[in-house]
Amino acid sequence: MRDNIFSNDTVKKGLIFLTAILFLAAIFFSxxxxxxxxxVWMDEGVIIQTAKNLAEKxxxxxxxxxxxxxxxGFVTTSYPVIYPIALSFKIFGVGIFQARIVMVxxxxxxxxxxxxxIKKEYGLAVAFFSLALIVSFAPVYGHGKNVLGEIPGLFLLLSSLLFIRKTESEDLNHRKIIYYVAAGVFAGLAMATKPVFLDLLSFSLITGFLIARPNNFFGKRFYVFAGMAIAPLLIFILVHFSGDKFSSIVSNYYGNPDHHPLLPTIKENSLKFFKEFQLVYFALALFAWSASMYLRRTAKSKISFAEIIAFIFSIANFFAFFATLGANRYFFPGQxxxxxxxxxxxxxLCxxxxxxxxxNRRAIRFLPYLLLSILILFQFYQTIFHSWVADNYGSKRSADLxxxxxxxxxxxxxxxxxxxxxxxxxxxxxxxQYMRFAESVQIGKETVSEIKxxxxxxxxxxxxxxxxxxxxADFYKLKKEFDKYQIFEKI
Known part of the structure; x- marks a missing residue:
């Protein structure tokens, strides 16, 4: 479904202008x-520390x-995020602004x-609405302004999907090999960014190849793509786990450090449908996408390989979430x-x-514009007034530290x-320094004796x-307290 009703040049110019406004809004919110x-918080701290030590030492x-x-090696965000921040520190000095501007x-x-x-897939108007939905979506800034791996991983994943889409040209002679190189490199970098991308993107690619069997990925083109995807993963292993034991790598990335039983965890996360709007939103969006995919499949309409991979990733992320500790960021990429x-x-669907x-064709075609416009306005309201980011505009934690x-x-x-x-x-x-991430993941535990x-x-x-x-603890007294921090000095 492409936006033929928006073929008028004046309307196109209006959409381009509104798209520019959306990007300006995104710059402001970011x-x-x-x-x-x-x-600033714990997970962000270990990523920034790694970049700081890399830049300085x-x-x-x-x-x-x-x-x-x-x-x-226990940090679940890797070099595609850490290296750019270290470079920023090297050039501009160490600081929270220098770290977070990279995230912007x-x-x-x-x-x-x-x-x-989406513009490549469905045209200008549909791309505008997709952009408006994510620009107005508060968690984008909650997870994106912090130094974390979700937004960088999504950028790399979407870039890979974009180049995969570019390979699906009808003219075989125009399928430039550079698209396969770029698609592979971006896919490999995405998988190297965080375990969620390593697991779900590799699963989505393998499943997608088995289901769709895209004819533009046979022979040399497939090997180019696969080779380019594997290369960043080899760098990931060499850089991120240098000197680590294999058992430690598996335990840190795929273990159950807090020893949470699986079935009670699934039950607890299932109850979030009655408590968390974000999970319901994800389920509804996924249902609409699933229905659309089914109807297009039965109508024998062409579905791009890029969209198939994205769909498998999102479905897998939805179900995988129920076995996690339940934080919203664990289903954020698929959402x-x-x-x-x-x-x-x-x-x-309409x-x-x-x-x-x-x-009535005119009435039903108007419905998605109405629904999407209401949703976008509601999301903008939430982002401006009732989001985690908005609630912390008055924070002075960084300044106080x-x-x-x-x-x-x-x-x-x-x-x-x-x-x-x-x-x-x-x-x-x-x-x-001592850090406790779980009972079985305590870093610097031996240094605590220096307090005693x-x-x-x-x-x-x-x-x-x-x-x-x-x-x-008896050898120290409280000296100062601010924000969530307490400072103790030796008696």
Whole structure:
């Protein structure tokens, strides 16, 4: 379904103008209060620390004691995100702004890739609605402004799908080999970014090839694509897991560190349908997409290989979520794909209903525009007034951390106790660090004894984490408290 009703040049120019407005809105939402909203937090901290150490000391790891580093192999965001941030630090210096501006670039590139993919598939008008849905979707900024792997991974995935779509030219002679190279490289980089992309994209590609058997991927073209996809994964293994044992890699990426039983976890996540609107939204968008795919399949309409891969990925992510710890970001990539393909799905479903049920064609074709416009306006309202990002526009966490460390005497030996995000704001090297991500994933555990030995002058922690300290707490008193942090000094 392409937008033939938008063939008028004036209308096209209007759509292009509105698309430019959407990108300007995205720039505003991405950059506004960049260093404070969302507040820095634990997962972001370990990624930034790895980039900081890489830029300053050429070490791809985390410091747990002065001149002692451990592998970042347990960190589930890898070099496609860490390397660009390290480069930013190398050029512009270390800071939260320098880290997050890289994420803004990733976010805008992600929006552009999504827009170009749908434009290639369905035309200008449908692409405009897809772009409007994701620009107005608050979690894009909640997950995208933080230094995390979801948005970069989606950018790389959508870029791969875009080049896969470009290979589906009707003229075999115009299927340039560079498209297969680019599609493979972007797919490999996406899989190297986070485990969710490694697992689900590899599954989607294999399943897609088996189901669709695309004739444009036979022979040399397939081997070029596969080889280019494997190359970034080999770099991922060499860089991210350098020196790690195979058992540790498997445990960190695919283990169950908190020992959550599977069936109760699935049951608990299933109950989120009654508590979490985001999961319901995902399910409804996925249902519309599934219905559209089924009707097109039965009508023998052409479905692009790129869309088949995206659909399999989204379905797999939806069902895989129920076995996870239940955070919304665990289904976010699949949800985004379902939202990107929601406009073409709705347009097709309404057209199909019009022809099958002999309903007034003009009225039924107007319906998706009405539904999508209402949804977009509602999402903009949520993003501006009632989102996690909007709720934290008044946060001063980064400023407070920066101020505290700016007056901390340089000769003080510091312990960061389970708050890795605070290390970014500390310019010294004489520090110890302990981090607990799960019962079986505790980094720097051996350094906690330095508290009992009174080797540490000050401890930066949180109230929640301080309560877990079993030995040595009596040697320290509360010095300062701000935001969620507590500072203890040696008595």
């Amino acid at each position: 950059a506004y209060k960049l260093t404070e909203s969302p507040p 050429a070490v791809y790891g985390l410091q747990v004691a002065p001149n002692k580093f451990v592998s970042s 670039i990733f976010l805008l590139a992600f929006l552009l890739a999504a827009y170009l993919l 985004i794909l379902s939202i990107v393909y929601l406009p073409p799905s709705l347009f097709y 057209e199909s209903a019009s022809s099958r049920l002999k309903i 920066k101020e505290f460390f700016s007056v901390l005497p340089a000769n003080k030996i510091v312990m960061f106790y389970d708050i890795p995000e605070a290390v970014l704001f500390y310019s010294g090297d004489d520090y110890y 030995n009174k080797k540490v002058d000050e401890i930066i922690t949180s109230e929640k984490s301080w309560k877990t300290l079993k030995e040595g």
